[in-house]
Amino acid sequence: MSRLNELRMIARVAQMYHVENQRQADIASHLRISQATVSRMLKRALDEEIVRTTVVAPSGTYADLEAGLRDKYGIAEAIVVECSEDRDGAIMARIGEAAAHFVEATLQPGEIIGVSSWSETILKMVENIHPMKSGKAKYVVQTLGGMGDPTVQIHANQLTTRLAKLTGAEAHLLSAPGVAQSREAKLVLLGDTYVRETMELFEKVTLAIVGIGAIEPSSMLARSGNVFATRELAAVKEAGGVGDMSLRFFDADGNPVKTPLDDRVIGMSLGELSGIDRVIALAGGQSKTRAIHGALKSGVIDLLVTDKFTAGRLVSDNIEQHEEE
Amino acid sequence: MSRLNELRMIARVAQMYHVENQRQADIASHLRISQATVSRMLKRALDEEIVRTTVVAPSGTYADLEAGLRDKYGIAEAIVVECSEDRDGAIMARIGEAAAHFVEATLQPGEIIGVSSWSETILKMVENIHPMKSGKAKYVVQTLGGMGDPTVQIHANQLTTRLAKLTGAEAHLLSAPGVAQSREAKLVLLGDTYVRETMELFEKVTLAIVGIGAIEPSSMLARSGNVFATRELAAVKEAGGVGDMSLRFFDADGNPVKTPLDDRVIGMSLGELSGIDRVIALAGGQSKTRAIHGALKSGVIDLLVTDKFTAGRLVSDNIEQHEEE
DNA sequence: TCTATCCATGTATAAAAATTCACTACCAAA
DNA sequence: TTTGGTAGTGAATTTTTATACATGGATAGA
Numbered sequence: 001m002s003r004l005n006e007l008r009m010i011a012r013v014a015q016m017y018h019v020e021n022q023r024q025a026d027i028a029s030h031l032r033i034s035q036a037t038v039s040r041m042l043k044r045a046l047d048e049e050i051v052r053t054t055v056v057a058p059s060g061t062y063a064d065l066e067a068g069l070r071d072k073y074g075i076a077e078a079i080v081v082e083c084s085e086d087r088d089g090a091i092m093a094r095i096g097e098a099a100a101h102f103v104e105a106t107l108q109p110g111e112i113i114g115v116s117s118w119s120e121t122i123l124k125m126v127e128n129i130h131p132m133k134s135g136k137a138k139y140v141v142q143t144l145g146g147m148g149d150p151t152v153q154i155h156a157n158q159l160t161t162r163l164a165k166l167t168g169a170e171a172h173l174l175s176a177p178g179v180a181q182s183r184e185a186k187l188v189l190l191g192d193t194y195v196r197e198t199m200e201l202f203e204k205v206t207l208a209i210v211g212i213g214a215i216e217p218s219s220m221l222a223r224s225g226n227v228f229a230t231r232e233l234a235a236v237k238e239a240g241g242v243g244d245m246s247l248r249f250f251d252a253d254g255n256p257v258k259t260p261l262d263d264r265v266i267g268m269s270l271g272e273l274s275g276i277d278r279v280i281a282l283a284g285g286q287s288k289t290r291a292i293h294g295a296l297k298s299g300v301i302d303l304l305v306t307d308k309f310t311a312g313r314l315v316s317d318n319i320e321q322h323e324e325e
Numbered sequence: 326m327s328r329l330n331e332l333r334m335i336a337r338v339a340q341m342y343h344v345e346n347q348r349q350a351d352i353a354s355h356l357r358i359s360q361a362t363v364s365r366m367l368k369r370a371l372d373e374e375i376v377r378t379t380v381v382a383p384s385g386t387y388a389d390l391e392a393g394l395r396d397k398y399g400i401a402e403a404i405v406v407e408c409s410e411d412r413d414g415a416i417m418a419r420i421g422e423a424a425a426h427f428v429e430a431t432l433q434p435g436e437i438i439g440v441s442s443w444s445e446t447i448l449k450m451v452e453n454i455h456p457m458k459s460g461k462a463k464y465v466v467q468t469l470g471g472m473g474d475p476t477v478q479i480h481a482n483q484l485t486t487r488l489a490k491l492t493g494a495e496a497h498l499l500s501a502p503g504v505a506q507s508r509e510a511k512l513v514l515l516g517d518t519y520v521r522e523t524m525e526l527f528e529k530v531t532l533a534i535v536g537i538g539a540i541e542p543s544s545m546l547a548r549s550g551n552v553f554a555t556r557e558l559a560a561v562k563e564a565g566g567v568g569d570m571s572l573r574f575f576d577a578d579g580n581p582v583k584t585p586l587d588d589r590v591i592g593m594s595l596g597e598l599s600g601i602d603r604v605i606a607l608a609g610g611q612s613k614t615r616a617i618h619g620a621l622k623s624g625v626i627d628l629l630v631t632d633k634f635t636a637g638r639l640v641s642d643n644i645e646q647h648e649e650e
Numbered sequence: 651t652c653t654a655t656c657c658a659t660g661t662a663t664a665a666a667a668a669t670t671c672a673c674t675a676c677c678a679a680a
Numbered sequence: 681t682t683t684g685g686t687a688g689t690g691a692a693t694t695t696t697t698a699t700a701c702a703t704g705g706a707t708a709g710a
Contacts, residue, residue, distance in 0.1 A: 005426035101330035
């Protein structure tokens with residue numbers, strides 16, 4: 001019985017605090033108890049479930065999927081975007097928008113942004129970033145060489161340059177192909193002063209933005225002019241590779257897949273990536289599901305931006321089912 | 326679209342704060358924004374109804390009726406107790422329990438309690454108060470004389486004394502009848518040193534506990550041996566009286582009803598009562614509904630403790646219907 | 651293109667809330 | 681009855697949160 005009277009009082013305190021927006025001190029003097037007691041009663045009210053606080057995600061947001069991704073993969077943050085259809089074009093646009101918003105909102109002054117250029121999704125992101133008048137970022141560093149095809153090469157440069165402009169940063173381009181013809185060719189290219197200067201900035205990057213690729217040739221990869229022979233991609237698959245970030249391949253458990261290809265890629269390595277303060281990955285789509293799974297497993301990603309369909313697939317355990325879909 | 330991303334972020338912040346119990350500062354550094362912004366987002370979340378806080382009244386409490394009483398009568402607080410049946414005996418017991426709990430929980434150190442002795446409900450309250458080891462209250466002052474019948478007189482003294490003992494206070498008894506035989510007799514009684522000393526404490530009372538009586542003779546009033554002639558009570562009713570507190574009568578609007586009886590009562594006046602910091606009224610029951618209505622209207626009561634049936638009758642506007650029930 | 655005004659933000663600070671501390675009462679077991 | 685542990689309290693303090701203020705950019709109208 002006394003418990004009921006106690007709960008009545010707690011309920012009243014909760015009412016005054018949460019509904020009537022009174023301060024604890026006022027409630028305390030009104031009820032002739034101490035502020036400390038009011039504070040304790042409010043905690044009690046929470047425990048006793050006299051007050052219930054619910055956070056409802058605004059329609060179009062997927063807090064549950066985000067939590068699922070965070071929990072399953074141990075990543076710091078996940079953003080799951082609304083998307084009307086499970087189609088790559090629509091997905092990339094939405095992911096790009098959300099990523100742009102997030103980067104804008106959280107960019108630190110003096111930040112050094114590393115950006116992988118071989119990603120359509122990142123392109124979409126850059127398209128959605130609003131120009132920041134007062135220079136916020138310090139440098140934007142291209143973390144992967146351009147593509148063989150000169151047209152696409154320009155494209156890649158533009159992405160980096162544009163992002164630099166938008167963020168008020170100085171662009172540091174990687175004036176080299178993403179994939180050299182041979183190991184020896186790579187060494188020659190690395191001899192270039194500008195290339196070396198840019199690559200020396202890799203370890204100073206504070207925010208890396210990467211795309212995640214599936215082994216299946218994407219349209220951009222295709223356009224780049226067969227930098228990897230089909231045979232070579234097959235070898236990567238053979239070795240268990242499921243996807244890449246900046247042309248660095250990994251398997252379903254997130255372990256790097258070492259192949260001779262590695263010696264030809266001019267860009268940031270997975271090891272370098274993992275040393276970066278914030279790594280934001282942008283990817284979504286049916287075909288990339290397994291690749292994203294592996295990428296998340298690798299532990300180098302801090303934040304994933306993806307779509308609700310892909311997030312759903314990732315969270316539901318049966319990733320392997322999608323293997324050959 | 327940007328609004329949606331903003332809301333998503335707000336939802337996430339709300340999630341981290343309310344569900345995951347993280348501090349604003351931590352959320353801020355996690356998301357690379359300032360603590361101030363987190364605070365604003367949380368306010369925003371409240372406005373946008375992304376977080377919803379509901380206070381659910383524990384079963385057996387009547388927050389709505391209490392709010393109704395507060396609003397309708399402008400009293401500071403109301404306590405409405407659960408009660409299985411609308412019968413005076415059960416009601417008094419419950420009200421007494423609740424009042425005891427409240428007084429225990431809110432009694433200030435050094436408080437001077439004034440207690441009207443002619444109330445069975447107050448008696449029930451005193452029965453339910455737990456002894457407080459370290460003296461909390463300073464004095465317990467009897468605010469109405471005893472009753473003519475010596476047996477009941479003792480009863481009244483006991484109530485005051487017992488309450489004093491329980492609260493660790495010093496009892497100040499009013500060793501005089503509640504109603505003197507005549508105006509002259511009252512003057513004589515007031516000449517008594519002890520009586521005068523107690524009455525001089527009236528204005529120092531910080532917490533008054535009163536019952537509310539209907540004009541209809543209560544069992545205790547009856548037992549007291551017809552202190553008021555039936556004729557006199559009729560006169561009070563004639564003048565619009567609907568009830569009394571400590572034998573001071575008032576009408577349905579809470580205005581004092583002045584009759585020659587006033588000059589014979591030895592106890593605290595309504596004027597003195599209204600000057601007291603906290604006035605707690607204990608009353609419930611079908612027959613007292615109109616009396617309580619009038620008492621609340623008088624504006625001297627700060628807290629009413631009553632039962633759910635009576636509260637329901639009081640809150641539903643049609644008090645006049647109960648006039649002759 | 652140039653104001654004037656409006657927002658949004660972060661910093662610094664004020665305000666509010668939670669917690670530590672010291673103490674009291676209470677209870678159960680010795 | 682004593683003792684040792686638990687629970688609950690308010691005052692003081694610390695921690696956390698909200699706000700006042702100043703700044704810088706965005707926006708709209710001249």
